[in-house]
Amino acid sequence: MEKLTFKLTKKTITVFVVMIAIGLIALLYGVFGGPGPERVAANLLLNNYYFLSLGLIGLFFVTVHAISESAWHTSVGRIGEAMAAFIPVGGALILLFFVLGGLHAVFEWTHEDHLDAILLKKTPYLNEPFFYIRSVLFIGVWAVMAHYIRKVSLQVDHNGDIKYFNRLRTLSAVFIVFYALSSVVTSWDWLMSIDAHWFSTLYGWYVFSSMLASGVAMIIIVLYILKRMGYMEHVNVEHLHDLGKYLFGFSIFWAYLWYSQYMLIWYANIPEETVYFYERHKNFEGIFYVNLILGFLIPFFALMTRKSKRTFSVLIPVSVIVIIAHWVDLYLLIMPGAVGGEKSGIGLLEVGLTIGFIGLFLLVTFWTLTKAPLASKKHPLYKESLDYHTNY
Amino acid sequence: MENKYFKSLEELSIDITRETSEKPAGDKQFILEMQQEVKKMTSGTRRDFLKAFGFTIASAAIATSCEQPVRKAIPFLIQPEGIIPGKANYYASSFFDGIDYGSVLVKVRDGRPIKIEGNTLSSITKGGTNARAQASVLSLYDNERHKFPVFDGQETTWEQADEKIISQLNSIKVKQGKVVLLSPTVISPSTKAAIDEFVAAYPGTEHIQYDVLSASGMLKANEKTYGKAFIPSYRFEKAEMIVSFDADFLGTWLSPVEYTKQYIKNRKLTSGQGRMSRHIHFEGAMSLTGSNADHRVQLKPSQQKLVVANLLNVLRGKMGMDAAFLPASPVEVEKLADELMQCKGKSLVVSGSNDAEEQMLVNAVNHLLESYGTTILTDVHTKIRQADDARMDALVQEMNDGKVDGIIIFDVNPAYDYPEREKFIEGLKKVGLSVAMPVLDDETSYHVKFICPDHHYLEAWNDFEPMTGYYSLAQPAIRPIFKTRAAQESLLRWSGNSADFRTYMAGVWEQKMFTKATAEISFTDFWNKKVHDGVFETGEKESGINSFNGDNAFAALNSIKVESSEDSTDLVLYTNVSVGSGKHANNPWLQELPDPVSKACWGNYVAISPRLAIELNLKNEELISVNGSPALPVLIQPGQEYKTIAVALGYGREKAGVPANGVGQNLFGLIGKDAENKKYWLSDVNISTTGGKHPIAITQSHHSMEGRAIIRETTLEAYLENPQSGNEVRLEIKEHLKSMYPKAEFDGLHWGMAIDLNACTGCNACVVACSAENNVPVVGKEQVIMAREMHWIRIDRYYKGDPDNPEILRQPVMCQHCDNAPCENVCPVAATTHSNEGLNQMAYNRCIGTRYCNNNCPYKVRRFNFFDYTGADTMKGNRYDPAEMTTDLRRMVLNPDVTVRAKGVIEKCSFCVQRIQEKKLKAKTENRMLRDGEVVPACAQACPAEAIVFGNLNDKESMVSKYFADQRNYHLLEELHVLPSVGYLTKVKNKTV
């Protein structure tokens, strides 16, 4: 008999709680110990943003496959839904972070005395009230939509009525349109405006591609953990292959956008743009290339063959690497502007805090997984999802 | 102080002259060969001549383009002395077209004059040239030159012509008839001597001078105030306060090159003197000079005299003299008078009016301000305007009355430019003997019996005395191309003197000039030296000038009336810096030269103020007629006085040749007359629309800088407080200049150019010089309308402020030779690359014409050959030559050192790389380093304002490096980090904000 209902063991909870504790300790160390408040704030933003985005990518996956009526994803759809449960948590945390001084610690434009001519011109957009309005609005809508999408998705499973299936599709379409706009705008607000003078039209999509790749990696990891626990038997190697392809494809996509943005700025060499990479080359050169190796070269070569996409023994290490890669990516997006070359670094604070966030994220995700059957058996496409094979 | 900066430049030019022109052009053996060749030709058509010419001169250089079909090039069997193939010789000469004077050097390559440079030995023009002097080399190769003597429309020989003319002259002499020799102002001592000889031979002869652009009013005013009709010499460099009433002294008034040289001495701030003259300009139309003024006051021409009178009156009042009761001045003059008073003895008031009364008033003003002796010299005369307008009018009447039996027309074209030209032509028909001695085909030649063509000035000997004691010489730089004869020689021949003019002239000089020489012992030495130098300055002064007599002026002051009603619309007839009086209308370079103010070329138009245009509901290019004149298109000209309209003279030629004919309309007919002088303005004109439109070729259609820091400017006050003022943004830009890759290193030379926006007046000399030096094609009106002009250097002109009375800002822009050039990156075939001396270079042969570089050039200085403008391509249909620039004759002006570009390739400013190369090789053969200022691009060399400095940026002591280090220096669009090699110095105006 398939194990359809997931149960969270005490052991697992303990692991997550310990991880959260590590994170808290690292935070305390950061505040009272060495690295100082700027670095703490930047790290909080990084992790907040990262895991909130992973939650959103979970929801994005659910919705995108709902509107594309793709069958195979129904088998792993619950994972995305569970990740999406982190949205209200992460959203609350990031708002809390902004309110509790994070905004001032990280964003230069919030300091009125720091505004030069160019920043003054941007104040109609970059001002605190409007910033909060946007943030609250986006987070609120995400959370509400996540809630409803989950609800309708569960109704599909309970009921199997095509009505809910269609409703899910409509809701998904609404979410995707909203998310397409809001993900771009939040990436400007929460990340790009750290380097307030700098701008890049591709930025929003670049950050999205980064999150997309790490989101897939996270789904694979969660799937693996569930499988290890003996769940998710209906997920076969074909599904894994599809996830592997996503990981492979999105890593290339990320590299493609990375190259597009980098090359264009490198080529035109206009100071108002190059200042961004100039800083990253100057003080973050090593990690700059590490990011590329982890985020592109390793997944690209490791996942090139068909076989590697079908085996956990390759997929899991690659997924972990990809998750690290995009953490590094965010690090490169945030630190040079928020902390600066001299003060930033990767130490206990960074590692500990990230572990804490992973713990929290997984706790929320797995706890949500207990709330509903792991397979949506009455889903109109469920049957189809079991019977297919990928050739490639 | 100033001289220090340009010392090296002078050295350079002296260098060239000394070294290469030890001998006058006529090397004997060479000339002998030439003559033999020419003799062989049975009929002397141009084509035949050219064949011979091509063979003799071995002008392999024409075949410069790779796509040019191979032509026979035969090397010299015996190398003529003094000619080294591939090496240019420079000959000193003088340019005088009856309007402008300039002492010049003629660059001759393989027997062909190809370029005019300024002669730095002249203390009048000091190495400066204007656009017309630069362009004059092209008229040597004008397709419409008279090629042989003509009698009754048929070709004849000189012998036959002489015989007939002499016999007719003699019969006139016998019946004691009257012969008139009609010429422009003659400033040539030898010509005058020849004329005297002619008059002596035919005692009934009267020599009448006729100036198209007349200063007759000033001559008469001076006669009344100083007892002699003369034009004084001005010293703008001594003036701290310049007030000009419509005198366009930087563009067209009297001696603009001379005045520009003087003017900029007090305008440049690069030597750190921290002082500038203040220039206030009154005018109705928008002139080059007005647009350079610190303060420009709009004033209708019909009110100008009244304002001058009021100024005089106020000054008199301030000096405790009794003031006259005058109608009120339409503009405020109190403040002006105060300012002038403060600069007493250091001020200069000039007027461009041809009204004797007004000039008298101006004289009185200057007298009160004690300008005479300091900024105006009465003992040194400017001799280039001598004509009395009334005399010419009388002549025309006499001709019509049948009182003239013979007329010899020398270098004037009244059938085109006399206000009542129909009457002149009628009169001419009644003259028994009519002889014209033109160089180029013109309207007058069609109404005379004899055409006895004169040499082009580059083929002829001549001498000049443009100012008292300043003599200069002209020598042939090429053997006459056609069967022409010096006009003076014709006169001598008809007077029975068989001497050739060179000999005659030498005789005159031996008698008159050699006596004034101090350094040389023998005349031969003296002669050789002066021919080599081109100038001879004696420092002599005029005598017989009375002291100032203010009676007439005071009488004039008292009789001042309001000349026009408030709502009168005035018309100003002006000449522009390109075709001028129309004499040069057949010069394609000048036709294509955009007006410095309107940026229009290829034709004239009616400039109208924006307000008046709205009032009359006129749009740009709509055709209107002024007082029944031929219809002209409207051009709405910001800055034009509300009720003043302006039209350029010099257009509407009918018999000048292909580029000139039918371009614009001839408005000489509208020139009016006051008591005795020509009047270049009219009041109460009547404007009527004629329906229809006529396109105006304009090279710049957007006139605002859109708030961008393109031309940076400040006031003198602000500058003195902070030299960076106006340029503050640069500090910020420099702070942000970050690059993704290291700057390229230039270990040897790194060429750079600096342009002082304060010096640049926008006169356009550089544009023509560049075209001549770099074989820049002429594209014609249609193509200019399509915005396809090819100029490598352009002078951007922006309006600032109130559209009814804007300020004008100008900026010469050429390829900026960016070290991070966006254009180079994108060329797929590597046709444009960066040299190790920092030059942005074009390999024309490699270019396939994707135009990508041009798209990516932020300055849009690259030019694409949309058609084959030069005859360098092989495909027939590609040829596009509306100005007939590809005839064999015209092509002789091409510079063999510069590739002639084919259709479909991009071209652009090269920093005159051929000149760089030439000087580098020279330095190398002399085993030395290049000197700063040794390499001078054509634009910099032509500039009368010394606004352009070129040199090695790696040499921290070079002039250009010093300019670059100046706090006024900035680079255009520097924020893009394209690293331009051209720097600009902010414009500083002496005004209060």
Next chain:
Amino acid sequence: MNKYLTAYYLDEEDLLKGLKKIMSKGVEVSDVLTPFPVHGLDKVLGLRRSRLSVVAFAGGAIGATLGFLFQAWVFTRAYPINFGGKPYFAVPSFMPVTFELAVLFAAFSMVFAFLISNNLGPGSKNIIHDEQITDDRFLLVVKMDEENEERIKVVENILSDAGAQGITLKA
């Protein structure tokens, strides 16, 4: 000289079923000709996965390497030219050509390998057993020893037992 015994089905599911039956009886089916790729057929026939992907990878790797090295050689060794101050070793600029050549080489090497390994190509004269196989027939071909007529009979029977139609023997 070999002979071929051919038989066809009109439905791919029948084919798969029949084929399994036939093969279980020890008949070696040398080929199955179908109008479109039938899923599961390669498993039944025991066909190995194609190694064309290796060829593609090799081709791509060669293309990319050649492309990159050629550009680098031109810019840094053969004729270094200063273009707009860009470094001679302008890696970002080399990427597009490198990528395109990788794809070009990969695609062409693989397609050529495909054609060669299948003996396909312009003018290739492969035996066409039945003109209907490009329409609606699923034909199976059993290679027969000409001498062994008995075996032919046996196989014919097996085929007809398995529901195959139009059993014919061809040279």
Next chain:
Amino acid sequence: MYVSPIREPLIKGGKDYSQVTKDIMAPMAGKPSIYWYVGIAISGGALLFGAWATFVTVYYGIGSWGLNKTIGWAWDITNFVWWVGIGHAGTFISAILLLFRQKWRTSINRSAEAMTLIAIACAGFFPLIHMGRIVLGFFIFPYPNTRELWVNFNSPLLWDVFALTTYFLVSLIFWYVGLIPDIGTVRDKAKNKIRKAIYGFLSFGWTGSAKHWSRHETVSLILAGLAAPLVLSVHTIVSFDFATSVIPGWHTTIFPPYFVSGAVFSGFAMVLTLLIVTRKALNLEQYITKVHIESMTKIIILTGSIVGIAYITEFFMAWYSGVEYEQYAFMNRAFGPYAWAYWIMMTCNVITPQLFWFKKIRTNLVAVFIISIFVNIGMWFERFVIIVTSLHRDYLPSSWTMYTPTMAEVGLYVGTFGLFFTLFMVFIRVFPVIAIAEVKSVLKSSSDEKKHTHHE
């Protein structure tokens, strides 16, 4: 393979394999209809117009166009990018939809790919003809020469040469590899000897062997895997033509994905335009069904929305950047002398495709056809807006000019239409417009007939 009952059938009319063969090959058989002749006459006329314009351009020079000192590119590169964009749908359908296992692609991939190849040919014509010295065009190839001069690998135009060549060749072999089995079908159905010989030659000796099929599938898949990034790369590189520059309105980092998405957008629009007519004319309505058309409209909504977001992003960023040149460039687009072009673009590209959110419009063929043409127009104007309005007013106002096309330019554009339709009409007579084998392979799972009878 199980297919969920909620899915609509892709092939209607209860076809069997033999019927599929017959239906799809029908347009190739017999004499062409009168419509075909009318069509080829019209497109042939357009082609002649183009030939005249080509002659004018070469014989008189680029001066016969409306370009000037400031605007070096206008219709030429607009048309180039437009055609390249259209050339994206075919390979996108064959490659990316294959990777995403979208079965509906099987009915349209053949014709879409043919369209791609023709469109690339049309596109490739413009960079050639736009050269000032077309006879020296071979300079762009890095061939060894006595001057030892190579090409500039920094130049996006050079990248274009490589990208377009590669794209054309790879698309060609991809298309041809897919065509081989169908040519085999044509060969086997041919009655006439010559026809048989020709198609026999072209079929490369296809036998339909299981081994061949297996390898064929692998090749198709890997080619799809290669073509997918290739498709992205081509328009990415085309976008680099502009984005690498320093011209405001050209230099923006979003261009690569935005151009790709725009290309797919316009490509699908063109496929729709063509197929709505073709399916009717060739009686293929049961193969190219409303499901296909709806699926394509969905891709149009997706890509159109991406393009729309990109427009908004660009506009916002221009303001946000604080760079006056950027700000001016975008204000000039929207409110300058070429505002009409901008608003045509906005209307056609952003607003009209949004109508596809409504199922009623998606399934209304007339509406879809009209909107698809709107999108074609809009995408042409997008390139025109990017190229001309960015160039005509860039940094120094002194050089600002306007642009008006000439008859020669119009002729070249119309001429490529002539080429496009002529070749497409030849194609429908010469090759099966639908991939016969591929349709058969999904027939069981996706036709209406089988649906009800199919049991697990």
